[in-house]
Amino acid sequence: MTDLTASDALPKPKRDLAPVLLPLFLALLMLPLVGSFSSWVTLTVASLAMGMMIFIMASGLTLVFGLMDVLNFGHGAFIAVGAYVATLVLLPLAGMSQADSLLTNLAVLAPAALAAMAVSGALGLVVERLLILPVYGQHLKQILMTTGGLIVAEQALYALWGPQIIPVPLPTALRGSFIIGDIAIAKYRLLVMLVGIAVFVAIQLVLNRTKIGLLIRAGVENREMVEALGYHIKRLFLGVFMVGSALAGFGGIMWALYREQVHASMGNDLTVLVFIVVIIGGLGSIGGCFIGALLVAMVANYGGFLVPKLALVSNILLMVAILMWRPRGLYAVTSR
Amino acid sequence: MMILSGDPPRSRALSLMLIAIIAVLAITPFLFPGAKPLNVAAKICIFAALVASYDLLLGYTGTVSFAHTMFYGIGSYAVAIALYTMGPSWGAVAAGLVIGLPLAALLALGIGLFSLRVEAIFFAMITLAVASAFLVLASQLSWLTGGEDGRSFQLPELLRPGTVFIKDLFGVRVNGRILTYYVIFVGCAAMILGLLRVVNSPFGRVLQAVRENRFRAEALGYRTVFHLTYANVIAALVAASAGVLNAMWLRYAGPDTSLSFSIMLDILLMVVIGGMGTIYGAIIGATIFILAQNYLQALMGAASNAATEAGLPLLPGLLHPDRWLLWLGLLFVASVYFFPTGIVGRLRGAPKPAE
Numbered sequence: 001m002t003d004l005t006a007s008d009a010l011p012k013p014k015r016d017l018a019p020v021l022l023p024l025f026l027a028l029l030m031l032p033l034v035g036s037f038s039s040w041v042t043l044t045v046a047s048l049a050m051g052m053m054i055f056i057m058a059s060g061l062t063l064v065f066g067l068m069d070v071l072n073f074g075h076g077a078f079i080a081v082g083a084y085v086a087t088l089v090l091l092p093l094a095g096m097s098q099a100d101s102l103l104t105n106l107a108v109l110a111p112a113a114l115a116a117m118a119v120s121g122a123l124g125l126v127v128e129r130l131l132i133l134p135v136y137g138q139h140l141k142q143i144l145m146t147t148g149g150l151i152v153a154e155q156a157l158y159a160l161w162g163p164q165i166i167p168v169p170l171p172t173a174l175r176g177s178f179i180i181g182d183i184a185i186a187k188y189r190l191l192v193m194l195v196g197i198a199v200f201v202a203i204q205l206v207l208n209r210t211k212i213g214l215l216i217r218a219g220v221e222n223r224e225m226v227e228a229l230g231y232h233i234k235r236l237f238l239g240v241f242m243v244g245s246a247l248a249g250f251g252g253i254m255w256a257l258y259r260e261q262v263h264a265s266m267g268n269d270l271t272v273l274v275f276i277v278v279i280i281g282g283l284g285s286i287g288g289c290f291i292g293a294l295l296v297a298m299v300a301n302y303g304g305f306l307v308p309k310l311a312l313v314s315n316i317l318l319m320v321a322i323l324m325w326r327p328r329g330l331y332a333v334t335s336r
Numbered sequence: 337m338m339i340l341s342g343d344p345p346r347s348r349a350l351s352l353m354l355i356a357i358i359a360v361l362a363i364t365p366f367l368f369p370g371a372k373p374l375n376v377a378a379k380i381c382i383f384a385a386l387v388a389s390y391d392l393l394l395g396y397t398g399t400v401s402f403a404h405t406m407f408y409g410i411g412s413y414a415v416a417i418a419l420y421t422m423g424p425s426w427g428a429v430a431a432g433l434v435i436g437l438p439l440a441a442l443l444a445l446g447i448g449l450f451s452l453r454v455e456a457i458f459f460a461m462i463t464l465a466v467a468s469a470f471l472v473l474a475s476q477l478s479w480l481t482g483g484e485d486g487r488s489f490q491l492p493e494l495l496r497p498g499t500v501f502i503k504d505l506f507g508v509r510v511n512g513r514i515l516t517y518y519v520i521f522v523g524c525a526a527m528i529l530g531l532l533r534v535v536n537s538p539f540g541r542v543l544q545a546v547r548e549n550r551f552r553a554e555a556l557g558y559r560t561v562f563h564l565t566y567a568n569v570i571a572a573l574v575a576a577s578a579g580v581l582n583a584m585w586l587r588y589a590g591p592d593t594s595l596s597f598s599i600m601l602d603i604l605l606m607v608v609i610g611g612m613g614t615i616y617g618a619i620i621g622a623t624i625f626i627l628a629q630n631y632l633q634a635l636m637g638a639a640s641n642a643a644t645e646a647g648l649p650l651l652p653g654l655l656h657p658d659r660w661l662l663w664l665g666l667l668f669v670a671s672v673y674f675f676p677t678g679i680v681g682r683l684r685g686a687p688k689p690a691e
Contacts, residue, residue, distance in 0.1 A: 144668075271464075272464055272468045315465065316469045
């Protein structure tokens, strides 16, 4: 934080473009390495789609941390709950989702996504009140509480749905690929990309063009000052927490359709990925989170194609490399 | 008091509990002959040491690590791979120790220096990521680790059940298995006493100072990064040693018994239920948890069956023996909330030290 006297003009926000160029650079660098243009396009689309899903899941986590210094180790539970709730809608209406019509398919997907978001958002409300509110400002207890919440949520999913993997077939209209020349682009990945970009743009618009967004950004920068100005930041935080949980649930249904299956341990597995993304991006930064998600997905996809053995540890290597370059992540927005 | 490093339990009830636990563990082979009680007792010893080493990190420095099972696994796998490839000899055990312990220490040093500079939360996330990568590695590098199946191996002659030392002592045949148990018992007791020594040394005081106020500790001139990193290395060494003992008891090392995330959660539960920042809490927590794990599940199974017969909805699923972690998770959240000092803190009745 820099000291400002009243007469100073506000400094222009610095444009920091290096992180933005990084994924582009990485993608171009991979073109000669992958060799064939068509497989490069396929891989790039795959990484973009995967990156968008991870971004949707991680965005809530990074905002919640930035705003309130709360790290939710149980974030993965919202992902899993979203996916399970979506199966409640998708499986009984399998007839509609297997019909060969895009409109009918979307008519099933939309309520499934809404239900997933509603339930994980509501769960977010409960979790925030019960688990996080009592331990504000105490990192150690936060980690323990939310980890405990994750255990309970995962076990409750096992108890309610059973330990077996639930298959979630992709709606018919979203299967297969568009073929352009010798390039194949999976339809679902395209949809995921569009949705992901829409979510990113929506979050950016809310953050940069609305009063609530202004308050959130101000709160990330300096919470006490926002409180001193008379805003009820805990209520704001509750809202952000619920939206973040709902987004995690939304990411959960997208991931479930991507993998075409749902399992109670998916929340646990994805938590690690989401954490890596949030660390790479810089805690609290939406833009960093977006780029971090793309980078993680790119490394996973290109790495898996070029050096399959390396893919096992590629995320860790990426994280180490990024943190060597910028120890606080790509964009360090919080003063903490 | 020397042996306890001048840090006695400070509560009559706690002392009695500890004496009872240790006495029963010391004579378990003669008190409860049979394979299962001995297994449970060995597991309690190993986990008491493992949890105590985790308590050094969580309770005394206030850093949350999710990589503790990684070090535990390194110890397990080192001795398992050595005994598997070199055959059952003491040389192989030594090789496992010589490779496993320094490897764990080096890795802990690396992670510590890399990520303990910043906030505790960062360390927690990085250790989680590293540990999960390690788990994947261990289950994928099957030429070395045996993959998902793990590695089974033979112990040296002296420690095998076939080796009989005394035909009949209080009606029990004293064989290599019982000798292994006592090796574990003594080894774990030594580790716990060693940790008690560490936390009551000037070094341990600095760790507590860092926990209470890192900024102030730094202002007093302590290089907190190094203190935290040393603590991390010590904890990793003890965890790896516990891993060695665990592998030798099971005669097997695999991802599920030594590396999985659920063991990490078990450790967290034990340390919180027992009482953070006390070392004694590790013994109490491990005993209660493992007894519950082994005997409560049977009880839950009976309750689940009863609920099924009574035709109640939902309850059979919730009471299913596999769901016992659900109840422990609830207990965990409740104990973090209501009893942040755990059983030991409650019994001592002291004002809560950790925040």
